[in-house]
Amino acid sequence: MTNSRFRLVMLVAAAVFAGAFTYACQSSSGPAAGAGDAASDVYVAPGDYDEFYAFMSGGFSGNVTVHGLPSGRLIKTIAVFSQYPENSWGYSEETKNMLNTSFGMIPWDDAHHPQLSQTDGIPDGRWLFINGNNTPRVARIDLSKFETEEILEIPNSAGNHASPFITPNSEYVIASTRFSVPIPQADVPISTFKENFSGTLSFIRADRPGEMDIAFQIHVPGFDYDIAHSGRQVSDGWAFFTTYNTEQEHTLLEVNASQADKDFVAAVNWRRAETCVAEEAGRLVPGQYVHNVMGEDRIGRSELRNSVRMIEPADCSDMIYFLPTPKSPHGVDVDPTGEYIVAGGKLATTIPVHSFSKMIDAIANERFETVINGIPVLEYEAVLAGEVQEPGLGPLHTEFDANGNAYTSMFISSEIVKWKLGTWEVLDRQEAYYSTGHLMIPGGDSSEPFGKYVVALNKITKDRYLPTGPELAHSAQLIDISGDNMRLLLDFPTMGEPHYAQGLPAELVTANQVQMFDLTENSNPHATLQESDARIERAGNTVHVYMTTIRSHFAPDNIEGVMVGDTVLFHVTNLEQDWDVPHGFAVIGARNSELLVMPGETRTLRWVPQRVGVFPFYCTDFCSALHQEMQGYVRVSPRGSNPTISFGTGD
């Protein structure tokens, strides 16, 4: 090639490159949603990992679902408050106690708000907490195993909605009564609401695995305590709860509880409450509640507790204040610095933002409008930092990025609005499909938001996916927030009804993953640690089958000596010590579920045979090339026939 021709080729190549570059810049700077490069922004190549974990509350499914971001892929359902036959959660003998309450075993709840454990105000990837709204409970999920390890019931409560918003070093998760009730419960006319109904705010010790307990409850007026967030940085030591129905109505709340011009944000100085507890300001009141813990032996155990320490605000001064807040506020969110407390007045035309430092000054200067049940009500103007004007309709929740911006979901106008902290100026809007409830930025309710995306968790789905009859999956949208303008990237379906969600960089969780349980550390009293110990023992009408599984057989796989009406307990130990080799166990007529037994683990299925005959059992998890051969028979003889026990594999 001559020199001049070479130059010409280079010139053309440079021109093509420059053109492509200009085109790329144009297409990424445009506000247009979805097209072209959005696909590559959410593409996670086969075999690659997502950058973030997102933990979505399952709402009325009672579970938590785990998605990867940015792909939106669903990668796990964690059984929490609801029985989950897929892995025998709440059915197996080892896990059924985890759903015990003071009402007995309850197989369902409504799970709203996941909260990651935090260290120094930053999500640390150890645990995820979530509330049970209906029968008040809080659960702790261990993120090395993605498994619920602890569930604590909350006494003197109803509708545990403002929960379990965590404090910056995971000292407490909090809870409240969304529905005020007679405390203690009593047979009173509903119309005596104003005289007889009240609420509680609960602080639950959260940083000691296996030892969750109600540290104290604060007895508060009979309002609805809706949502909360803990203070951080400058406001560390405080927790904030929204209220509605300060009208204290008990019927047709949609009208009657929307009358007052302002309701309140309750600001609780929990460090002050700790001092009062230390000085024994509270009294022990009766209240039955159950604590369930998965032990080191991987068996859930329940303990009934009977009383709780309750503090009256009048007995602990400087502990709680009310901040007037317009029109039935819903979410209350604290910015990364802890200075700004943003309340989503869901019927308000502005977003009011309270200032923590002004609040402290107002308290010092006693700028009180009034006092309700020993709780000073601060003057609105004395605590207000500013209002976001004309943000949209129906502001609910706010998350934050690391650059001083706030993102508020607008339920009625179906959009996410970005605005500036301090100037309260609206910067950008992004339509959502449809009616966003909560929204989530990874770390967006912590001291150091990880940023990059906001997920809109929408309440209405309509036409976003292929239709599936009347009941639709919920709809979420992934929105890029790395630039000045928000950019819609992806729709993805979510399961149950996600309310709030949490997200964090994947490596904070992947570093601690458990791949299997160590067989040598299996301390289940019914474990069978080697195949030669597999056996059957009868104790009265109970038959214990000590069974092992390894690719690709059960031991024993031929079982005789069982009678109709016996209680047969299949204690199945998975002898595998290999990653991703669970075995399943299912038997005809079992009125509970299958077992899914992880490597090194023991799980027990209760089976009461009803009919004479020979019944097969089999492995339900496709474990190996000879999985279909992984089967056996149990012979059931007539009641009273006293058959000889015999068992074996390959004999």
Add this chain to the structure above:
Amino acid sequence: MTNLKASPASRRIVLAAALALILLYFVPLWKISLQAPQYPEGIGLLIRIDTIEGVGRHDLQNINGLNHYIGMKAIVPDAIPELSYMPWILAVLIGWGLLAAASGKRWLLYAWFAALVVSAVAGLVDFYLWGYDYGHNLDAEMAIIKIPGMTYQPPLIGTKNLLNFTATSLPAVGGWIGILVGLVVGWRTWKEARGARHARATEG
């Protein structure tokens, strides 16, 4: 008179080589790595001077579990007598090397080199024979997967496909140390032999 002593340089090198062999008590000699679609993370065996163990904690158990499908007998380190002799053979070789360095006698050095070579060859032959035994003497009755003519001997060195597994057999750290020691000792043996011949030639 002919000088029967090795040079001081050779003696220092021999000393270092003999001491380097001590490392073989602590590091694996050989590694058999297995790759399969189901094991993207890999699974494998390490052959040490006195035992065979998995690369991962449970690899030996899992390899034995997988091998039962083809009727291969379980690899049980306690059932391989060589693993109890080899530490003693290594001790003798180290002592021999130290003696050769201390005495400086050329014939001890030559003999040591020969002993190293013989030990290495014997070790590899033994390894091959065990591999042959595991790979060929399959329990026809218990084998679940039977493919006519298929045997499962791992390669002595190199890579081989065995059904869904790709087996790669290579020296591990200890093996490379042994090879290096052999080369260095061989080099000094050659130099010493040449030096001696040269000395005889000049004397003559």
